[in-house]
Amino acid sequence: MTDPAAPFDAKAFLKTVPEEPGVYRMIGAEERVLYVGKAKNLKRRVSSYFLRTQPSPRIALMVAQIQRVDVTATRSEAEALILENNLIKSLAPRYNILFRDDKSYPYIELSGDGFPRLAYHRGAFAKGARYFGPFPNAYAVRESIHLLQKTFQLRTCENSVFQNRSRPCLLHQIKRCTAPCVGLIDRDDYAADVKLAARFLDGRASEVIDDLSARMHAASERLAFEEAAAIRDQVRVLQAVLQRQYVDSRRDEDVDIIAAVEEGGLTCVNIAMVRGGRHLGDRPQFPSAAAGCGALDGALAFVEQHYRDHGMPARLLLDVPLEPVKALMAEISDKPCALVTPRSAAEKAWMEMAENNARLAILARARDTGRSEARLEALREVLDLPEAPRRVECFDISHTMGEATVASCVVCVDGAMKNSEYRRYNIAGITGGDDFAAMRQVLERRYGKVAAGEGLCPDLILIDGGKGQVSSALEVLTEVGLESIAMVGVAKGVERKPGLETLIFPDGRAPLNLASDHPALHLIQEIRDEAHRFAITGHRARRAKARIGSRLEDIPGVGATRRRNLLATFGGLDGVRAATVEDLCRVDGVSRKLAEAIYNALH
Structure with a gap:
């Protein structure tokens, strides 16, 4: 291990770095990982941090804290990308800026x-x-x-x-x-x-x-x-x-416009897209960590993450210094791309529109953050908690007459739903329709791992149900040693209308009904409704899958091969149901007698 008192000797270290693809980790005091990065040439990329003046004060600050750099060579750039993603998720380095929504762009498909x-x-x-x-x-x-x-x-x-x-x-x-x-x-x-x-x-x-x-x-x-x-x-x-x-453009051109704006401690990177001269609109992105990272850092992080996974346009229009971006683009892509600042009237109009939309997105984000804080504070007061619950987990059970029971767990962090942390649990080994046993099983599976040190512990647990479900939940939490976690049940009223919910407490407090316009109730309803949606979607998928298998498997003469041919030909069970006897006869291996048997079984 490097002596923490000794300064990092970058010159000596760089002589040992290979010119191969791989991943590098910047290590600071107390063995804390500062940054994880990927490179197709480790020596050239790591050298860039030490051999020239850093354009970003933030990166310069990070370099000043480096006590050691670890490198891992890989066989290919693709392997380096996978390793980098895994390390960022597991280590959460302070200086990595992530845009979590960047991979969810839609495409047009020609099959x-x-x-x-x-x-x-x-x-x-x-x-x-x-x-x-x-x-x-x-x-x-x-x-x-x-x-x-x-x-x-x-x-x-x-x-x-x-x-x-x-x-x-x-x-x-x-x-x-x-x-x-x-x-x-x-x-x-x-x-x-x-x-x-x-x-x-x-x-x-x-x-x-x-x-x-x-x-x-x-x-x-x-x-x-x-x-x-x-x-x-x-x-x-x-x-x-x-x-x-065309927005004043008279050329068939592909251009991405990237505007990075920092205001009020928030950084927004807004990407607008022009394809074939047509302005298709824009999309704001916010770093999921390192708020206030700065416009240049935000732009660099976005360019690196976005163009790893998406095609490079002919031109990239930027409102930040070009040299750092050029160096970065040389690392992540071999495809030529012209990097320019706005010059023509059309380019200036595009950039002005992108920057304005970034500012509007920052104002909306700040407003939503203030609203979330107010709702969390209202929830703290209602439930008499020592602090506002930053992480809330909600559970719901869904089934049809006991068939294909599925439990959902949705997560809300700082007042915003975190889809990436949602989980579904297929419930088995219980009496069909026993919601209490289903709730016990899902909580045992979820919080048994938390008690063992795997996963995050919530500040508040919401249970979609009444006294029975809350009692089952409390028993499980007590068994795993997490009974100190705040918990409340959300029971629907007799008429099952929004605004008539009753809050059920595990400690014997009297049930509580909040006013229909109470901000805490609105937050609870939003989280509970999301848990219900996520549970019922999983239940329907599990039920449909079970029925597809059982209905076709139960038909004499329909084995694995014929079942596969039927589903492939008609695109699923719904297509098989919609097919006529004549349609079924056209499938390989299906005689008219068997087609009639299939049709009768499905109708």
Whole structure:
């Protein structure tokens, strides 16, 4: 271990750092991890902290505290990324700035089917499909899909619907789909429309308009006037949309605008997106740690995290010094990207709009924070707690006549719901419908681990239920040695209407009814409703899964292979139910006799 009294010898250390991908950890006093980072070249990246003047006072302060640097070489940059994420989650370094919502951007998906489907997409990418984005918000995606439907008439229906149509749907009647499901367009013509849509989404709108114009003139010359008129309408739609959304830009360009603003101790990084010259809107991001980290630090942290997972635009417009960003971009991407500050009138307008929206987001965040503090303080007074509860966990049970029981645990921290910490528990080994036993089981599983030192201990536990559930909960907490945690039950009134809830205390205090406009009751209702939503969603999924397996498995002649073929062909049990006997006969291995048996069993 390094002598804490001795200064860190950066020059000697850098001679030992390999030029390989890996992860580095800055260690300070008392073995406290200050920062965790990833690099595709460890020597070059770590050297940057010591061999030049730091543009950020915050980073300079961190470097002054370094007593040791640990490096771990990995076989690839991908492995380094995984290791870095794991270390940041487990060590929570003080100087790491995280934007937790940065990976949830929506995309437009063109599926890899014979007749590709146009769809809204979030999450992991599927093999064979094409993805366009990211988009700043869901509205921008849906607006773009609506435009593509009007212009290129691509299908948006699920495969289970597409494979079982016998006549065109309403979208075809209103000229939003060419109805490939019933053969009203052949594969080659549909593929041509898909190609145009993909070029448009790639930002090549002018090429698409030129191509359509050439097709329109060709149709006119061969006297196909109806076809020419349809193509003319497509061109007009595209030109009208582009004219409305160009915002003084006359070029097909892809630009990201990043505005970093620090006000009132809060830092907001706002990203706006221009694709094909169309301004698609913006999205504000706040660091989940290190509040007031500074505009430059916030911008650097956002650039590093965002462009690891999302495509690089042709240009990146910034309102912070460019040199630190250039050095960072060289580390995280080999794709060329022009980094510029606003110059033209359009660029200045884009940046001004992004900065203004960042300031508005900061004002809204500050207002919400004040509202959350007031609600937490009201809750403290109502429950007679020594301090406002910073972490609240709420439990609910959901089942249908005892079937597929699921318990939920949702978490509220500082008045805001923390979706990443939600948990569901499948309940087993109890009598169906025994909510008391279900509550006991979920609390044993949750707080047995907390008592063993795994996980965080809440300041307040909310139980969706009455005296019975609260008594069961108190027994469990007493058994695991956590009976000192404040707890309250939330019992619905006789009419089960919001505002009539009764608070049940485990210590024998009289039940309490709060006024319907009380801020503490509003917070309790919000957390309880979220627990109920999360529980019932999990219950329905578990119930549907159980029924899919049991209903098909119970049919004589339907083994694992046929069951898999049926579900794959019709996209799930609902699609199998909607299929006719003739449809079922088309599945490999299903005779007419078996198809009739399946149909009768599911109806």
